[in-house]
Amino acid sequence: MAKTGSSTRKENFANTKRHVTSYDVALHAGVSQSAVSRCFKPGASVSKKMRERVMTAVKEMGYTPNAIARGLITRRSNMVAVIVSNLNFYPEVVSELSARFTERGVHVLLFTLDHESDVSRTLERVWQYQVDGVIAAAHFSPDEIVTFEERNVPLVFYNRSYEDIPVSSVSCDQVGGERALINRLTKSGQHKxxxxxxxxxxxxxSMQRTQGAIDRLHESGVTDVTQVTGDYGYKSGRRAVQEIIELRGSAPDAIICANDMMAFGAMDELRFHLEYDVPGDVSVVGFDGVRAASWSSFDLATVAQPVESMTEAAVSMLMDRVDDQSLPPEKRVFSGVLRDGSSVRN
Structure with a gap:
């Protein structure tokens, strides 16, 4: 039996061992090369019939799009960098950002910082990849921000805001969230x-959250406030509780933590090592609203950040500026939601 043209053509490509191109797929499917390209471009207008026709040819020919070649044509790398200070505290954010960029056919390069002061060394690595844009959950100096303008690379800050610098950002209302937590603690009259x-x-x-808490406490007439430093980690929450009791001589009525992870450490140190009752002896609150905060073992009172809305806004803002770099900077602030929990006594 004579072989069909399509099967013969497929065998010929296999025999020559050369890569199948979009031109080959277009010829095989009987469509234009631009039609093939549109089928692989997220959001492009392609009829259902055309897409089925092209995808059938793609399967028969064993075609895989060449991202590098496509980048040369569009003058884009189709890559963005996401820079976060300490990945341990942003897993949900990174997951949401990755999912949203993937929907747009954009690849994510993740760069993590042990300390926010490590930004300059990280940026040296970022520039090597010719990324189309950057989302940063870390603090940049004014000079580092100017570098993005000089390189024409769009930049959007996540959960960082700059009042005196014209740069795009998406953030949670840190001060408003802390005020809500303090109101929750003071309304019962049991925390002095x-x-x-x-x-x-x-x-x-941390500075914004801490200052927001201190200001609201002072407004409420509270003067007995001890302040210690952690590093956002679980262990530092446990160490901080020990330091607080050493400084004070006893536990306070309430402990306000700059994030949920330190709050978890503080609760465990109080309950399992120092044998305090939470919240009977000491109330504990956090900030962020990570998934573990709702676990029965913690049931932490915290402020939940609207991660899905914030990440969608950050991705949209960045890609809009990749498409049109003449767009002015935009700042969006989202309100957190107070999540009450059994870690605070009534």
Missing amino acids: SYAIITGPADSVV
Whole structure:
């Protein structure tokens, strides 16, 4: 039996051992090369019949799109960098960002910082990849931000805001969230003495949350406030509780933590090592609203950030500026949601 043209053509490509191109697929499917390209471009207008025709040819020919070649044509790498300070505290955010970029056919390069002061060395690595844009959950200096303008690389900050610098950002209302937590603690009238476990000294988010808490406590007439420093980690929450009690001589009525992870450490140190009852003896609150906060073993009172809305906004803002770099900077602030929990006594 004579072989069909399509099967013969497929065998010929296999025999020559050369890569199948979009031109080959177009010829095999009887369509234009631009039609093949549109089938692999997210959001492009392609009829169902055309897509089925092209995809059948793709399967028969064993075609795989060449991302590098496509980047040369569009003058884009189809890659973005996501820079986060300490991945341990942003897994849900990174997952959401990755999913949203994938929907747009964009690849994510993840860069993590042990300390926010490590930004300059990380940026040297980022520039090597010719990324189309950057989302950063870390603090940049004014000079580092200017570098993005000089290189024409769009930049959007996640959960970082700059009042005096024209740069795009998506953030949670840190101060408003802390005020809601303090209101929750003070409304019962049972908390007279407080301690605050801050994040790292170079964390802008920690500074905003800490200052928001202190200001609201002072407005409420509270003067008995002890402040110690953590590093956002679980172990530092446990260490901070020990330091608080050493400084005070006893536990305060309430401990305010700059994030949920340190709150978990503080609760466990109080309950399992120092044998305090939470919240009977000491109330504990956090900030972020990570999934573990709702677990029965913690049931932490915290402020949940609207991660899905914030990541969608960050991705949309960045890709809009990749498409049109003349767009002005945009700042969006999302309100957190107070999540009450049994870690605070009524």
